[in-house]
Amino acid sequence: MALLRQYCMGEKPIQIEFLSDQSVNFAANKFPVVNYEDPNYNVSIPVFSIHGNHDDPTGPNNSCALDLLSVVGLVNHFGKITSLEKIEISPILLQKGRTKLAMYGLGSVRDERLHRLFCHKKVSMLRPKEDKDDWFNMFVLHQNRSKHGQTNYIPEQFLDDFIDLVIWGHEHECRIDPEWNGLQNFFVSQPGSTIATSLSEGESKQKHVGLVRVRERAMKCSKIPLKTVRQFYTEDVVLCETSLNPEDFNITQIVEEFCVAKVEALLERAESDHTGNPRQPKLPLIRIRVDYSGGFEPFNICRFGQKFVDRVANPKDIILFHRRKAIEKKDF
Amino acid sequence: MALLRQYCMGEKPIQIEFLSDQSVNFAANKFPVVNYEDPNYNVSIPVFSIHGNHDDPTGPNNSCALDLLSVVGLVNHFGKITSLEKIEISPILLQKGRTKLAMYGLGSVRDERLHRLFCHKKVSMLRPKEDKDDWFNMFVLHQNRSKHGQTNYIPEQFLDDFIDLVIWGHEHECRIDPEWNGLQNFFVSQPGSTIATSLSEGESKQKHVGLVRVRERAMKCSKIPLKTVRQFYTEDVVLCETSLNPEDFNITQIVEEFCVAKVEALLERAESDHTGNPRQPKLPLIRIRVDYSGGFEPFNICRFGQKFVDRVANPKDIILFHRRKAIEKKDF
Ligand SMILES: [Mn+2]
Ligand SMILES: [Mn+2]
Ligand SMILES: [Mn+2]
Ligand SMILES: [Mn+2]
Numbered sequence: 001m002a003l004l005r006q007y008c009m010g011e012k013p014i015q016i017e018f019l020s021d022q023s024v025n026f027a028a029n030k031f032p033v034v035n036y037e038d039p040n041y042n043v044s045i046p047v048f049s050i051h052g053n054h055d056d057p058t059g060p061n062n063s064c065a066l067d068l069l070s071v072v073g074l075v076n077h078f079g080k081i082t083s084l085e086k087i088e089i090s091p092i093l094l095q096k097g098r099t100k101l102a103m104y105g106l107g108s109v110r111d112e113r114l115h116r117l118f119c120h121k122k123v124s125m126l127r128p129k130e131d132k133d134d135w136f137n138m139f140v141l142h143q144n145r146s147k148h149g150q151t152n153y154i155p156e157q158f159l160d161d162f163i164d165l166v167i168w169g170h171e172h173e174c175r176i177d178p179e180w181n182g183l184q185n186f187f188v189s190q191p192g193s194t195i196a197t198s199l200s201e202g203e204s205k206q207k208h209v210g211l212v213r214v215r216e217r218a219m220k221c222s223k224i225p226l227k228t229v230r231q232f233y234t235e236d237v238v239l240c241e242t243s244l245n246p247e248d249f250n251i252t253q254i255v256e257e258f259c260v261a262k263v264e265a266l267l268e269r270a271e272s273d274h275t276g277n278p279r280q281p282k283l284p285l286i287r288i289r290v291d292y293s294g295g296f297e298p299f300n301i302c303r304f305g306q307k308f309v310d311r312v313a314n315p316k317d318i319i320l321f322h323r324r325k326a327i328e329k330k331d332f
Numbered sequence: 333m334a335l336l337r338q339y340c341m342g343e344k345p346i347q348i349e350f351l352s353d354q355s356v357n358f359a360a361n362k363f364p365v366v367n368y369e370d371p372n373y374n375v376s377i378p379v380f381s382i383h384g385n386h387d388d389p390t391g392p393n394n395s396c397a398l399d400l401l402s403v404v405g406l407v408n409h410f411g412k413i414t415s416l417e418k419i420e421i422s423p424i425l426l427q428k429g430r431t432k433l434a435m436y437g438l439g440s441v442r443d444e445r446l447h448r449l450f451c452h453k454k455v456s457m458l459r460p461k462e463d464k465d466d467w468f469n470m471f472v473l474h475q476n477r478s479k480h481g482q483t484n485y486i487p488e489q490f491l492d493d494f495i496d497l498v499i500w501g502h503e504h505e506c507r508i509d510p511e512w513n514g515l516q517n518f519f520v521s522q523p524g525s526t527i528a529t530s531l532s533e534g535e536s537k538q539k540h541v542g543l544v545r546v547r548e549r550a551m552k553c554s555k556i557p558l559k560t561v562r563q564f565y566t567e568d569v570v571l572c573e574t575s576l577n578p579e580d581f582n583i584t585q586i587v588e589e590f591c592v593a594k595v596e597a598l599l600e601r602a603e604s605d606h607t608g609n610p611r612q613p614k615l616p617l618i619r620i621r622v623d624y625s626g627g628f629e630p631f632n633i634c635r636f637g638q639k640f641v642d643r644v645a646n647p648k649d650i651i652l653f654h655r656r657k658a659i660e661k662k663d664f
């Protein structure tokens with residue numbers, strides 16, 4: 001709230017015309033008006049947002065965190081559904097000069113439910129009646145994009161193909177550069193989470209925010225690397241593919257030293273990658289996934305972590321042992 | 333938040349000059365400015381508030397609910413202490429025409445702690461250096477006023493006698509008409525809670541809010557009855573002081589009928605007292621405290637409540653049996 005007040009309020013006038021019916025776009029809001037047109041607030045940068053799955057509407061008033069930000073005029077909360085049976089998305093229509101932007105939004109819905117609604121043709125996206133083809137159409141949603149089971153995600157093919165750009169929330173991996181979907185004729189940009197919330201591969205990519213510039217029907221996307229995110233490095237090690245010999249005397253200690261060297265190498269990388277921004281945490285997250293199949297033994301990961309207590313943010317779980325290869329062998 | 337935005341924001345200019353140092357008065361706030369002077373907000377009715385004991389500052393940022401309302405410019409949160417060892421209260425100094433108001437505030441502090449700080453002379457109230465005697469001095473606090481043990485309350489004598497009016501929060505009983513304290517030479521107004529939070533005698537009084545008008549050093553207080561509070565009636569019954577005879581055949585049933593009549597009488601009063609405001613709940617709270625000492629037997633209060641399930645808000649605990657008289661007799 002403080003950041004929004006500090007950076008998004010001010011005298012600078014907004015040159016974007018709001019053309020659609022605010023009482024429709026913001027029907028679920030207590031004050032169904034765009035914040036920069038409220039005469040009691042000076043907004044210099046209007047923020048529009050849908051809600052996610054960790055902050056979805058609940059309780060007797062079906063309210064969510066974004067509703068609070070919206071009630072106090074800091075955020076324009078849109079894309080909140082009012083029925084679980086049928087979803088009609090009315091776009092926010094904005095115009096600046098000759099550029100017309102239609103912004104469709106859909107706050108997070110349980111994937112199975114939304115998948116079913118799509119299958120039953122219960123999701124529709126309304127389009128402006130006039131000059132249909134003059135609009136740049138953007139769709140913002142917050143759902144599983146990768147397939148977690150048959151119906152527990154939203155296939156890109158479900159989305160309307162008149163859309164030009166999909167901003168896909170919820171997935172944590174930063175794939176912010178727009179990816180072309182040739183089947184659907186739209187781009188998908190997946191910004192990813194702003195910080196690593198788990199020690200998985202996808203989270204170790206550089207985090208970005210995006211800037212989309214639209215001019216008439218053309219867009220230009222650029223990405224801005226985040227400089228204050230805690231660094232995270234991960235590496236996979238398959239012991240039986242290294243030169244280490246499980247028969248060696250003291251092999252467990254040798255493996256441990258091998259892993260120490262890996263961590264040291266990543267720490268060196270982290271140090272040279274550090275942005276120098278004082279607000280970027282000093283200690284990085286490190287995760288080494290060690291496949292110890294082929295006759296190796298795991299060592300004590302707690303004791304291992306103690307060596308890095310002052311240099312790694314997650315000393316207790318740097319090492320993750322597993323035995324994938326062994327299981328694969330069993331399959332033969 | 334919605335009510336504050338709806339009723340306290342608007343174009344009407346504020347004619348009150350803020351004379352004291354805002355960075356001192358609001359030192360504990362993220363934005364240490366009075367909301368109506370922030371150029372990004374149009375405030376038509378500024379709200380000033382201290383915090384209570386159910387919303388006291390906590391957590392790593394020592395923040396409280398009022399801080400949120402303050403960060404978004406809806407409320408001016410003052411009287412938040414920054415040290416638990418020593419309290420210095422700098423008044424908010426307001427001027428309108430020839431009237432000068434010094435508003436001292438102290439958010440809720442644990443009573444024992446504040447009692448001790450007062451005893452050790454660690455609480456001081458700063459006064460404006462110039463024209464000391466021109467100021468109307470108001471003090472707002474939120475503490476126990478009635479004596480709950482030796483140190484678990486704040487005696488009025490602890491407060492500085494240069495104060496003209498004390499607004500005493502926390503106590504639930506409405507004693508809003510200013511009471512003169514001749515020892516201290518100040519008035520105390522205790523607004524009380526806005527709704528009944530327990531079924532005790534004090535809560536059954538009509539609830540009010542107050543309006544204090546100050547002109548130079550004179551004040552005029554008026555009270556405004558709240559019209560949408562759920563009604564609450566309570567009555568004490570001492571069975572052995574009635575004409576009922578504990579030796580009677582069927583006496584328990586007779587007592588029950590006696591109580592039914594009491595409830596019916598209170599329900600009749602409730603009906604005629606109802607303000608007619610559609611937002612005032614229809615069902616009143618009713619509490620009959622029944623002293624059954626002297627040979628009477630309690631009846632089943634659950635079954636009793638069932639008779640009033642659609643007419644009383646608290647059918648399950650209308651009746652409270654006790655035996656005070658019996659205990660007093662034992663003392664002889
Ligand atoms: Mn999510
Ligand atoms: Mn998540
Ligand atoms: Mn309380
Ligand atoms: Mn209280």
